[in-house]
Amino acid sequence: MQDVLNEIARAMAAETERGKVADYIPELAHVDPQKFAISLATVEGARYSAGCATTPFSIQSISKVFTLTxxxxxxxxxxxxxxxxxPSGDPFNSIVQLEHEGGKPRNPFINAGAIAVVDAIMMGHEPKETLAELLSFVRYIADDDSICFDHTVAASEMAHRDRNASLAHFMKAFGRLRHDVDKVLGTYFHQCAIAMSCQQLAHAGLFLASDGVNQPSNIRVVSPQRARRINSLMMMCGHYDASGEFAFRVGLPGKSGVGGGILAIAPGQGAIAVWSPGLDEYGNSLLGTKALEMFVQRTGWSVFGH
Amino acid sequence: MQDVLNEIARAMAAETERGKVADYIPELAHVDPQKFAISLATVEGARYSAGCATTPFSIQSISKVFTLTxxxxxxxxxxxxxxxxxPSGDPFNSIVQLEHEGGKPRNPFINAGAIAVVDAIMMGHEPKETLAELLSFVRYIADDDSICFDHTVAASEMAHRDRNASLAHFMKAFGRLRHDVDKVLGTYFHQCAIAMSCQQLAHAGLFLASDGVNQPSNIRVVSPQRARRINSLMMMCGHYDASGEFAFRVGLPGKSGVGGGILAIAPGQGAIAVWSPGLDEYGNSLLGTKALEMFVQRTGWSVFGH
Amino acid sequence: MQDVLNEIARAMAAETERGKVADYIPELAHVDPQKFAISLATVEGARYSAGCATTPFSIQSISKVFTLTxxxxxxxxxxxxxxxxxPSGDPFNSIVQLEHEGGKPRNPFINAGAIAVVDAIMMGHEPKETLAELLSFVRYIADDDSICFDHTVAASEMAHRDRNASLAHFMKAFGRLRHDVDKVLGTYFHQCAIAMSCQQLAHAGLFLASDGVNQPSNIRVVSPQRARRINSLMMMCGHYDASGEFAFRVGLPGKSGVGGGILAIAPGQGAIAVWSPGLDEYGNSLLGTKALEMFVQRTGWSVFGH
Amino acid sequence: MQDVLNEIARAMAAETERGKVADYIPELAHVDPQKFAISLATVEGARYSAGCATTPFSIQSISKVFTLTxxxxxxxxxxxxxxxxxPSGDPFNSIVQLEHEGGKPRNPFINAGAIAVVDAIMMGHEPKETLAELLSFVRYIADDDSICFDHTVAASEMAHRDRNASLAHFMKAFGRLRHDVDKVLGTYFHQCAIAMSCQQLAHAGLFLASDGVNQPSNIRVVSPQRARRINSLMMMCGHYDASGEFAFRVGLPGKSGVGGGILAIAPGQGAIAVWSPGLDEYGNSLLGTKALEMFVQRTGWSVFGH
Known part of the structure; x- marks a missing residue:
């Protein structure tokens, strides 16, 4: 398996078309597009990595999987x-669907839906408390207390919040949010600003590959049914309006982030995290997707057949 | 396994909320809503059935899987x-997306997409030739030469073709169809009017569960990669704007038809066909979905984890 | 007044940017883009013209005013x-609004609405009878029995009917049309293929400028209230999604046709017909609009103030 | 003329179906639905009123005419x-069109457009300065220094700003606003919270009826061309997605406000202000529209013919 990851890392290093690094905030724009990492955590407890797999990056929308959980x-x-x-059939930040459907977002992975999920878990608490709880959970499932928010990224996102603020105020107008819009957004942007390495991310996602049980600690995080359902949502909606493409090419439940990371789940096998900062036109990691496609070809781990 | 199917059939017989039988053409409206059948064809070659599994019904949109193949x-x-x-995020007969995207349908399973697929396979031939080819293929993969078109259903669909004619003319206006609109529609309605039983349907779908190889004959129908890809399309788009719901509840690639049938694929395990004529608000079989949900709970065959 | 028209004709002859002649059917594509004509029929019975004002052209959508009447x-x-x-806020051939509003077109001047109006006046009769009635009416209000359909144009439109057929079948599916789609379309395309000169058109429109009374014959065509209402519809919807622009620049009720004609009404003053085949990006005559803008500047006949 | 207004006031007093008073903020919800007023200011300098024409009410969106000027x-x-x-073809607070057209609002009278206009006139100044300028202008054209903002209404609007905040942040995200969103909204809500009586409003609107010249003072406010253009915008967009209906029934440029007021312009004749707090389903004054319809029937002042 290590050979497979090494081969993928070599192939990706040779790619010249690397996509476009997100540039709507300076903190993301400055990331080196040559970076690449891939990590695998198997349900048997094995760990494999290639590339800069211990370098933390901004997981951004991948965090939506954890807040949903x-x-x-x-x-x-x-x-x-x-x-x-x-699935929404629309880009991650579209507001059209909200207007047509009474302010109810189509799924928890488009921005509007993720903001609604954040509002749901706040339950009257302050952002600080909610964020502490979130960080504890992520550290717990990754079994790593060094994981932190990148407050500079969060602050920069807040300063460029207009598109998301539009979504949040729209939902608030329809009674879909219970908390103050700016507090919800502040919490949301911190959630997205969690910095993790591929190793940490693969470990954190492993419970979804093993019927809800964290490995190798063998502690149950969610029920098997809930793990299945989260996987189904990742499959159907994890790549916005390119989810069909990801299912077609990779065939695994996955969630991408604008920082260039993707977390993919191979049920019964393991969790795979990849990172390459350059994005395709849909805002998903260009080489990350390619690496996962190659990984599935080598392993035969597609959920749709060997 | 037979016990599982029997249990499901008994549970479904006891259901009083059975949905609404399609009534846009009289031929479908007259089907008895009490009918129920379920069949399983496994990759090892076993066959199990419960209910009226040899009664033919109008497979309707399930046929789109075969024309896509x-x-x-x-x-x-x-x-x-x-x-x-x-995924389109819209109902099966929506035209809005076509206008926004230059007449190109989002996927091959919404009506517009299926009509475009029919046009693609005609390749200059007359409807009669295309239909002969289609029927041969279906008989071949079902290993049953008794399968036929229901010409009365096809004629009735043609007489009520306005919504689909609107889609077809729209695509034609954008150069997306090469053949005469009425010929394409005539072919399309015959395709949808194939009558099959659950036993035949489960057999016909088996190649998708076994990496493209028809069982027990062991003849390759498509490559493993193509089987995976068709499965991914069924997962993402097979139930129109309720595909997410089907993935969430059942967790298998599936394709529904307005006649009340659903074909579901459990990769590496088998193909399951169910039939119950009553539909939910999205046009998918109400009890068929429920039966599949129960089946997956019993067997643990969800692609998203046991 | 003759001087005003002469000045306009001279100015338009000097224009080099003349728009793009409609090319979706060959019969329209071959019209000479250098053609220009303007005619005025006043409520006092005076007639003024400049340019090739007796040359017939395809009035196309201007005919919708007459069928609406x-x-x-x-x-x-x-x-x-x-x-x-x-007003629809959408292009003349958009189908999106139809899907959102149960197949009911927003107004009688977008294509869908005009097709619904044709269906309404057929009242169970054959196209031939409806067309005879329409032609009689147009000849009557233009006081000119030489006006005819251009059957070649009508046949060509029918051969390229897909976009309009899509609209018609969509409405039919919602029960908005009572007659056979192809018969309605055949009638509609003949209606659009009426050939008239600017002189004939200005005369035909005069009843809308004089409270419903045809001049100089002094015969009432419609009630004053109906004339006002038709004018309001021309103002609000007569130029599709550029109706606001026309109101802003010209300030008169007007109806354009893809043949390059525009009929404008100055209530209490007269009817003005212009013709220049080149169209702007919205499908309205580029120089026709410019000529009317100039005309209103010279005469002060805007309904919004001198 | 006084008899006409008296007759209208009597007829409206007798109406039992009075619409629904706006209730999204308590300050508007508490207005007495029995109130009715109508005022006419003619270009010759005459003034006529009936009903409680000196009672100030919240002019709300009518103010958009003044900020546009x-x-x-x-x-x-x-x-x-x-x-x-x-015209947008959408409700006053719709955001769909913004997403489809790069954040550019269709016209200055829908909420998004009016917010963009406020941003445009701020020109780097603080809300206080912009509001002082706006109030000066309104007092000047109404020739009445007693006109004021209702700060309670403005504060309440600000507290319920979510829908408008969504629009503003959306435009900000597309670079359509230059100032801080909350400052723009604060200014916008104060603008809408101007309290005026029908007498004041008719006087203020008179320059639009007399080619840009304020009467009887004879001072030019705008050029004749600009007056015409503002009138055209009121005609085309002044009643949101019921602008066509208003043109059809009343036939005058008009602008409604959710406080129940309507300002209508009869070019060359006068300005008419009506007030009745109950609204129809589109957010326009139910009896205000009816009163104007009756007024135009009596006077023949429709721009579309006598």
Whole structure:
């Protein structure tokens, strides 16, 4: 397996078309587009990595998987009264669908949906408390207390919040948010500004590959049914309006972030994290997707057949 | 396994909320809503059934899986220049997306996309020839030469073709169809009017569960990669704007038809066909979905974890 | 007044940017873009013209004013149950609004609305009879029995009918049309293929400028209220999604056609017809609009102030 | 003329279906739905009123006519680079069109457009200064220094700003606003919270009826061309997605406010202000529209013919 990852890292290093690094905030724009990392955590407890797999990067929207997990733990199916679970067919920051459907976001992974999930887990608490809880959870499932928020990134996102503020105020106008818009956004941007390495991320996602049980600690994070359902949401909506493309090419539940990371889940096998900062036109890591495609070809771990 | 199917059939027989039988053509409206059937064909060659599993019904949109398979065989990836592969987020007969995207349908399973696929496989031939080819293929993969078109259903669909005619003319206006609109529609309605039983349908779909190889005959229908890709499309788009819901509840690639049938694929395990004529608000079989949900709970065959 | 028209004709002859002649059918594509004509018919019975004002051209969508007048005469306000009277904000051939609003077109001047109006006036008759009635009406209000359909244009439109066929089948699917789609379209394309000169057109439109009374014959065509209402519809919707621009620049009720003609109404003053085949990006005559803008500057006949 | 207004006031007093008073902020919800007023200011300098024509009410969106006038005075046609001038076909607070058209609002009278106009006139100044300028202008054209903002209404609007905040942040994200969103909104809500009586409003609007000249003072406010253009915008967009209906029934340029007021302009004749707090389903005064319809029937002042 280590050979597979090494081969992928070599192939990706040779790629010249590396996509476009996100540039809407300076903190992301300055990331080196040559970076590449891939890590695998298997359900048997093995760990494999290639590339700069211990370098932390901004996980951005990948964090939505973790807040969704927390929200389902707190509220269960009540969450679905304010968030849908269908692919949106629209870009991650589209507001059109909100207007057509009474301010209810299509799924928890488009920005509007993730903001609604943050509002749901706040439950009257201050951003600080909610963020502490979130960080504890991420450190717990990654089994690593060194994981932190990047406050500079969060502050920069807040300063460029207009598109997301538009989504949040829109939902607030329809009674879909209970907390102050700026507090929800502040929490949301910190959540997105969690910095993790591929090694940490693969470890953190492993419970989704092993029916809800964290490995090798063998502690249950969620029920098997909930793990399946989160995986289904990642498959259907994890790459916004390119989710079909990811399913077609890779065939694994996955969640991308604008920082260039992707977390993919191979149920019964393991969790794979990749990182390459350059994005495709849909805002998903160009080489990250390519690396996962290659990984699945080598391993036969697609959920759709060997 | 037979016990599982029997249990499901008993549970479904006891359901009083059975959905609404499609009534836009009289031929479908007259089907008995009490009917229920389920069949499983496994990759090892076993066959299990419960309910009226040898009664033919109108497979309708399930046929889109078979024409897609033929089209990919004829054209390969060239097909994707005129059809996308993303979930649409819209109902099966929506035209809004077509106008926003230059007449190119989002995926091959919404009506517009399926009509474009039919146009692609016609390749200058007359409807009669194309239909003969289609029927041969379906009989071949089902290993059953008794399968036929229901010409009464096809004629009735043609008489009520306005919504689909609107889609077809729209695509034609954008140069997305090469053949005469009425000929394409005539072919399309015959395709949808194939009558099959659950036993036949499960058999016909088995190649998708076994990496492209028809069982027990062991004849390759498509490559493993193509089988995976068709499965991914069924997962992402097979239930229109309720595909997310199906993935969330059932967790298998599936394709529904307005006749009340659903074909679901459990990669590496088998193909399952269910039939219950009553539909939910999205046009998918109400009890068919429920039966599949129960089946996956019993078998643990979800692609997203046991 | 003759001097004003002469000055306008001279100015337009000097223009080098003349727009793009409609080219979706060959019959329109071959019209000479250098052609220009303007005619004025005043409520006092005076007639003024400049340019090739006796050359017939395809009036296309200008005809929608005449069929609307006939429809209101036959059905009165019952017409509005199947056609709205609001600006659409969309291009003339958009279908998006139809899907969002149950197949009911926003107004009688977008293509969908005009097709619904044609269906309304057919009242069970054959296209031939409806067309005879329409031609009689146009000849009557233009006081000129030489006006004819251009059957070659009509046949060519029919052969390129896909976009309009899509609209018609969509409305038919929602029960908005009572007649056979192809018969309605055949009638519609003949209506659009009426050939008239600017002199004939100005004369034909005069009843709208003089409270519903045809001049100089002094015969009432419609009530004063109906004339006002038709004018309001021309103002609000007569130039599709550039109606605001026309109101801003010209300030008169007007209806354009893709043949390059525009009929404008100055209530209490007269009817003005212009013709220049080159179109702007919205499908309205580029120089025709410019000529009318100049005309209103010279005469002060804007309805919005001198 | 006084008899006409008296007759209208009597007729409106007798109406039992009075619409629904706006209730999104308590300050508007508490207004007595029985109130009715109508005032006419003629270009000859005459004044007529009936009902409680000296009672101030919240003019709300009618104020958009005045800020548009100021903006055109400051920037001229440069304003149109960030605001369109077409009917939107959507409700006053819709955001869909913004997403489809790069954050550029369709016209200056929908909320998004009016917010963009406020941003345009701020020109780097603080809200206080901009508001002082606006109030001076309104007092000047109404010739009445007693006109004031209702700060309670403005504060309440600010507290319920989510829908408008969504629009503003969306435009800000597309670079359409130059100032801080909350400052722009604070200014906008104060603008809408101007309290005026029908007498004051008719007087203030008179320059639009008399080619830009304030009467009886004979001082030019805008050029004749600008007056015409503002009138055209009121006609095309002044009643949001019911502008066509207003043109059809009333036939005058008009601008409504959610406080129940309407300002209508009869070019060359006079300005008419009406007030009745109950609204129709589009957010326009139900009896205000009815009163204007009756007024035009009696006077024959429709711009579309007598």
């Amino acid at each position: 927390i929200a389902l733990g707190k509220m269960g199916d009540a969450l679905w009264s304010n968030v849908g679970r269908e | 033929i089209a990919l065989g004829k054209m390969g990836d060239a097909l994707w220049s005129n059809v996308g592969r993303e | 006939i429809a209101l005469g036959k059905m009165g306000d019952a017409l509005w149950s199947n056609v709205g009277r609001e | 100021i903006a055109l005075g400051k920037m001229g046609d440069a304003l149109w680079s960030n605001v369109g001038r077409e």
